[in-house]
Ligand code: ATP
């Protein structure tokens with residue numbers, strides 16, 4: 001049997017360069033390989049509500065935005081099932097039963113959750129839904145028999161949690177038959193791409209932190225954002241030696257620049273190593289490096305923007321596609337939900353032959 005792939009994003013804003021390098025790029029490669037049984041991409045609106053309970057409009061309006069970002073970036077709804085999490089109500093049932101297999105202290109030890117609690121100021125007012133989202137995310141993954149999950153590095157602890165739930169479920173209810181496949185995370189081998197830093201130099205580009213370059217940003221916005229990006233605070237004069245580690249302009253070049261870009265836009269250098277060496281020695285100004293980065297990003301973003309314009313003429317069709325796909329995903333999830341209930345021993349209709 002071939003792989004079943006599932007991944008997703010929270011509709012808390014438009015998708016950004018971090019999403020592209022951390023997850024979208026890999027998804028598109030996998031989609032085009034056609035080497036899978038099923039491929040689901042979930043717009044995680046229920047999960048988005050766990051820290052946006054009072055921001056319904058934000059979450060609701062971003063569902064279509066994320067769908068458009070997917071299609072613009074190259075996800076093909078003919079090959080991939082893009083669905084809306086809250087429209088697959090079976091997922092919540094999985095969560096209810098999985099919650100009994102996970103302790104609160106285990107959730108509190110999850111390093112991503114720890115960071116996110118701090119970032120959201122949830123230390124003294126932690127919503128139960130938020131601390132529980134790794135369990136709900138395990139449901140999203142396990143409900144479809146997922147084997148591969150292409151994600152950014154911050155999601156590795158979530159995958160670990162899902163794997164623990166599979167083991168715990170098998171041990172508690174189903175020692176003979178394996179209801180759930182053991183999912184595996186697919187992350188970039190390159191540490192930088194697992195977690196692209198933000199424009200402000202913070203460790204992660206993130207919608208919530210407001211430090212992102214979005215796939216839908218126009219040319220002027222991209223220029224302004226790159227020009228304001230964090231570099232090396234000690235590189236004041238052009239002649240000063242500069243640091244490339246922690247300098248986000250170089251991080252973005254690491255992620256997006258290829259040798260041919262030099263020939264095309266900056267022929268004084270052969271490759272990124274030469275550019276970095278010059279910056280470190282001194283004599284190379286930030287503006288020159290930033291201008292080069294802007295050209296590379298423009299080349300990357302222009303076709304995405306064009307496809308986005310096209311999508312804006314087909315909003316109703318995109319909604320229709322999402323609704324139909326959510327229905328299909330719901331039917332798929334139902335199959336495993338029944339099996340799960342059989343294994344737990346709570347499929348009462350079956351027990352009483354009332355079918
Ligand atoms: P939020 O701030 O609302 O949590 P986010 O920007 O973190 O939003 P998510 O929707 O939580 O985005 O993440 C979706 C996917 O994109 C996940 O697989 C995540 O690992 C990946 N991802 C998000 N930001 C980055 C980043 N800066 N670098 C690499 N991957 C990323």
Ligand code: MG
Pocket residue numbers: none
């Ligand atoms: Mg996130």
